[in-house]
Amino acid sequence: MSKVKLTDYVVEFLQKKGIHDFFGYQGTMIAHLVDSIEKNPHARSHSSYHEQGAAFAACGYAQAKNACGCAYATSGPGAANLLSGVADAYFDSLPVIFITGQLNTYEYSGITGLRQQGFQEINMVSMAKPVTKYAVQVRDPKNIVRELNLAWQIANTGRKGPVLIDLPMNVQRGEVEDPAYDMEFSEEEIETAVYGKNDPENGAAFYRDAVAKADSSDGAEAAEYILDKIRTAKRPVFMIGHGASGEAEKMLTDLARAHHIPVITSVLARSALSFDDPLNFGCIGGAYGHRYANMIANVKSDLLLCFGISLCTRQIGTKVHEFAKNAEIIRVDIDPYNLQREIHEGREGEKCFCVSAETVVRKLTEQQAQIGSYEEWLAVCQKIRKELWKVDDETPQRYPNRMIAYLSDQLSDTGAVAVDVGQHMVWSYQSFHNQQGQKTLFSGGHGAMGYALPAAIGAYYATGKPVACICGDGAFQMNIQELQWVKRENIPVKMIVMNNEALGMIRHLQRDYFDCVYADTSDGSGFSSCDFTDVAQAYGIPAKRIQGEDVEKYAGGFLEQNGPELLEIMLEHGTYAYPKTCLGEPIHNQQPYIPKPIFDELMEL
Known part of the structure; x- marks a missing residue:
């Protein structure tokens, strides 16, 4: 019988499935896995500066490549920090394998009701189950072959989505006998693993009944x-x-x-x-x-x-x-x-x-x-x-859309463009001039601010081409520390920060429904933004700050340079996203309203 270290098997398994880039953050309880990645000649570990960044990078990788990604974290706070990215993958049907380190099994007390079993222990499986297709803790090395093969098949079949495998440290350093890389499971086995036992009210049988309906x-x-x-x-x-x-x-x-x-x-x-x-x-x-x-x-x-x-x-x-x-x-x-x-x-x-x-x-x-x-x-x-x-082109308030259209032409050679969450997301999906084959990546169902920069990093490793991200000042600050990742690995990402010094989408809501009380959304009212150009330059990344009206004058030449760059575009505070459906109106009659003669003519066609 052949034997191999358990974490060596995990890395080899994923490498054989086409995953060569692993995103994560080092820690004691995941150190064996990271060591195995380092020693595998076909695998590369990319360290983020917050585990959420690693999770979003794996999501961006999966989106851009239309294939499975992988992210890892150590136990406790490291594993918990992955969860926003896990949820993002779940709601947007992205196949991602999440691997978390865990306390040695022999440190578990067996005491029911004990709040924590040991230092940095957390019940990650229970926390992850609502936002994964499958979550399991492997407590015996002999179970890893089945569980890893099962998790892979679950993530990549049916409605795709994330799975999580929790590996206690002593299990990681265990041995696997006769490793297998292509086990097949029946549809019934998959359904039972994903939906539970054949409980007619909550399980595989309930799922099959939903299919029949x-x-x-x-x-x-x-x-x-x-x-x-x-x-x-x-x-x-x-x-x-x-x-x-x-x-x-x-x-x-x-x-x-x-x-x-x-x-x-x-x-x-x-x-x-x-x-x-x-x-x-x-x-x-x-x-x-x-x-x-x-x-x-x-x-x-x-x-x-x-x-x-x-x-x-x-x-x-x-x-x-x-x-x-x-x-x-x-x-x-x-x-x-x-x-x-x-x-x-x-x-x-x-x-x-x-x-x-x-x-x-x-x-x-x-x-x-x-x-x-x-x-x-x-x-x-x-x-x-x-x-x-x-x-829409004649609507003055939509000047940010015109900026996006111009900038998109300067980014036409990028393989993927990750867009964060906020007004800039609306401007981008309305007006970005995506080329054939150029991916536009969004955090859809989860709508997670902080997604775009790490997702763009993941997309770079998925496509092998220069990438871009478009963010607002609120969103970019969520994972701003990943600028060091960009600098360290010299990732060719063009970062556009549209800075209106406000949480613009919420500010718009407050204007319409909260009597213009801009609580925690505007400068002087509980929110402020930094000078992103200074911050990027402190990380050693070329950066330039320009006024919105100067985009066509300065942006093109700056973005033509090689390597990572950050372009900060200053906008007025009161920016808005249009067209917008007013509450209760039909979705084809958005504000600002279509001139009546044009509306009537189109409705008659």
């Missing part, structure tokens, strides 16, 4: 139903979400191109098409979506074909039953619980299929001769886009 199939039935509906439709639209990433996304956009079908995406799926693709009709958004996306989906289409998109209230507005009332909605999603969201009241004119988007789209591609061509409908959508684009 949708319409589980091999994709053929779903494809036939879609083909039948599309034959009679006059105005079909493909709506693509992150659940249709990878091959499904490519096949869908190819289908759309062949048959002149408009495409609308979620924010996370924004880079499915380049910004200037004739079929790209923007991001759906209940509050800040593209005007033309909202109008086309909500009131102009008669058939919405939704692939891997949640249709949550953030996308379609809080008045869910008012969305696309005159359109038939067909939803394809691998998550049966997501399909339990009822869009049309009583499911009237709504059909759900619990099956992977790729399976269905492959069937549609095979039978696409049955799909007609929709040039006239596409021309209507193009007119709507042209008119509403002009309305």
Whole structure:
């Protein structure tokens, strides 16, 4: 029998699966794993300066590569600091293996109710379970082969997501006999591991019942139903979400191109098409979506074909039953619980299929001769886009959008652009000119400030190309310490900090709903920002501060330099994100309102 040190096996296993970059922070209880990474010639460890940075880097890596990432941390506070990144991976369906160190098993007292078993011990499995597909502590070295293979399969199949393996220190230094790298588990074994025992009220049986309530199939039935509906439709639209990433996304956009079908995406799926693709009709958004996306989906289409998109209230507005009332909605999603969201009241004119988007789209591609061509409908959508684009371009408050559009042209050669959370996120998904193949990365469901800088670092190791991140002054301060990581590894990341010296999105809310009391959001009212240029230069990174009106004069030349750079753009305090749906309004009638003659004309098309 062959024997290998347990942590050597873990690293070798992940390396064989294609993971060569590991993100984390060293500590006593994870030192054996880090040592094994160091000694493996095909593995590289990248140390962050806060474990949250390591977790977000693994998320950015997984997003940019459309593949599994890995992050690690020591026990106690180190492991707990990973959790925001774990949650980000969970809500955005990112396959990431999280590995945490833990107290030696022989130090556990066995005393029920004892608050802590030893120094820096924390029940990480219990803490992580709500935001992982699978979380387990390995207490015996002989169990690692099964648990690691099982965790890998769980993370990378079905609706993808994070798993966490908690490794006590004495287990890490144990030995593995006959290591295996490609064990296969049945669908039933996976479901039982993920959802628990076959408890009819809370477990695998409950999950299977949820699948049955949708319409589980091999994709053929779903494809036939879609083909039948599309034959009679006059105005079909493909709506693509992150659940249709990878091959499904490519096949869908190819289908759309062949048959002149408009495409609308979620924010996370924004880079499915380049910004200037004739079929790209923007991001759906209940509050800040593209005007033309909202109008086309909500009131102009008669058939919405939704692939891997949640249709949550953030996308379609809080008045869910008012969305696309005159359109038939067909939803394809691998998550049966997501399909339990009822869009049309009583499911009237709504059909759900619990099956992977790729399976269905492959069937549609095979039978696409049955799909007609929709040039006239596409021309209507193009007119709507042209008119509403002009309305927005003439809105003075949207000058930050024009800055983003200019800056995006200067960043066109970057492999990925990570965008943080705040007003700049809205400006970016509305106006960034992404090129074909250029990834735009967001923290979607979790909406975590501090995401962009470490995510961009992870994206660099995923793509091997220069990257960029776009942040606000509030978001950038969340993980500003990772500037040392950028400097240490000379990572070619262009950092754009849009500094309005405020938490602009909350400030906008306070203006509208809190009588302009800007508590903890503005300079002099409990919030302030540093000079980011001075901070970056202190880390040894070239940096420049410019005024917003000087972007086109100075930004281009500065961003042409090699290596990491930080560009700080000073904005006025009272910046706003538009268009915005006012509370209670239909999502196709956003503020500032469309001039009535234009609105009436477009509604008649």
